[in-house]
Amino acid sequence: MNHEKTILITGGAGYVGSHTCKAVSEAGYLPVTYDNLSRGHDWSVKWGPLEVGDIRDKDRLDEVIRTYHPIAVMHFAAFAYVGESTEKPGLYYDNNVSGSINLIETVRRHDIRYFIFSSSCATYGDPEQIPITENHPLRPINPYGESKLMVERILRDYHAAGQFHTAVLRYFNAAGADPQLETGECHDPETHLIPTILKVATGENAALEIHGDDYDTGDGTCIRDFVHVTDLASGHVKALDYIRDRKDAITVNLGTGNGYTVNEVVRMSESISNRPVARSIGNRRPGDAPVLVASADRAKQMLNWEPKFSDLNTIISTAWRWEQRLKPYRNSADDD
Numbered sequence: 001m002n003h004e005k006t007i008l009i010t011g012g013a014g015y016v017g018s019h020t021c022k023a024v025s026e027a028g029y030l031p032v033t034y035d036n037l038s039r040g041h042d043w044s045v046k047w048g049p050l051e052v053g054d055i056r057d058k059d060r061l062d063e064v065i066r067t068y069h070p071i072a073v074m075h076f077a078a079f080a081y082v083g084e085s086t087e088k089p090g091l092y093y094d095n096n097v098s099g100s101i102n103l104i105e106t107v108r109r110h111d112i113r114y115f116i117f118s119s120s121c122a123t124y125g126d127p128e129q130i131p132i133t134e135n136h137p138l139r140p141i142n143p144y145g146e147s148k149l150m151v152e153r154i155l156r157d158y159h160a161a162g163q164f165h166t167a168v169l170r171y172f173n174a175a176g177a178d179p180q181l182e183t184g185e186c187h188d189p190e191t192h193l194i195p196t197i198l199k200v201a202t203g204e205n206a207a208l209e210i211h212g213d214d215y216d217t218g219d220g221t222c223i224r225d226f227v228h229v230t231d232l233a234s235g236h237v238k239a240l241d242y243i244r245d246r247k248d249a250i251t252v253n254l255g256t257g258n259g260y261t262v263n264e265v266v267r268m269s270e271s272i273s274n275r276p277v278a279r280s281i282g283n284r285r286p287g288d289a290p291v292l293v294a295s296a297d298r299a300k301q302m303l304n305w306e307p308k309f310s311d312l313n314t315i316i317s318t319a320w321r322w323e324q325r326l327k328p329y330r331n332s333a334d335d336d
């Protein structure tokens, strides 16, 4: 094994992490997944070893790092449901913040110099201007967003102390599935819009609840910036190359700059699946910003990153093909 090329991927059994394992493997690295499988799946770990462990477990982390000697860490492991974070903030601060501190300190002791962190547009809160640039004020409106911002600040301080070169990647709405269908999204409960719509199209769910149709957005439903998960994955490879070359710390949005309303996404999903999607209009959800759209300029200028799969048609088409492939995986996940 070429240890020079190993990357530790926390949360590599999850949605974005598994697609990133594929991308880093294609770029010539060995991805070592470190995941407690609390919300991920062993079947999605295909491009390198799976080491089952918790980021809050120092001894287990030490053992895995001593075995593989990674040159970099990509840190996806976290809980990522906004609603759950509001109900159980302690769970989020424990897993996302204490877990990250434990990981960061362990990584520092092993003198690993490159750290890439999955942050979120939830760090911006309710945006004052659209598109949202990286310099927008950071005022999260839920514990999930707070937990991400806290880790961003911890990493900033470690970089300032000369301990890490860091890339903080603020994703907008991850969506779609690997075009070869080698992995894809499988959450329970599923809260992301596109799979939720498609589960109505497959008949798995009876109807889609739209959370408010009285926003000032044209058709009244919220606007989101959907970025294909394969594009997110390639952004990680480019960010690693960048911080390895420049020995720098960067913060970059990963979004497309294009927004779609919920109704537009439903209509395109109906047309791609060729099935009707029954829907009902519910109340607005607290903490839902009407419009979240990234400025993608910095990612393009700094990383030369341009989304290749993030047009809405490709996103929904890959997600639809994956939804239909998912059943056998679901059954094996149930056996876990």
Ligand SMILES: NC(=O)c1ccc[n+]([C@@H]2O[C@H](COP(=O)([O-])OP(=O)(O)OC[C@H]3O[C@@H](n4cnc5c(N)ncnc54)[C@H](O)[C@@H]3O)[C@@H](O)[C@H]2O)c1
Pocket: 010, 011, 012, 013, 014, 015, 016, 017, 034, 035, 036, 037, 038, 039, 040, 041, 053, 054, 055, 056, 075, 076, 077, 078, 079, 080, 095, 099, 118, 119, 120, 121, 170, 171, 172, 173, 174, 175
């Ligand atoms: N999916 C999105 O739209 C989105 C948007 C912005 C940011 N993010 C961030 O990207 C990352 C990945 O998101 P995702 O959608 O792939 O989530 P996911 O739930 O599919 O994956 C997270 C993985 O981390 C693992 N994990 C959780 N806690 C752990 C712990 N203590 N120790 C070890 N493993 C642990 C889970 O088992 C799971 O496999 C998260 O940090 C999330 O906050 C996601």
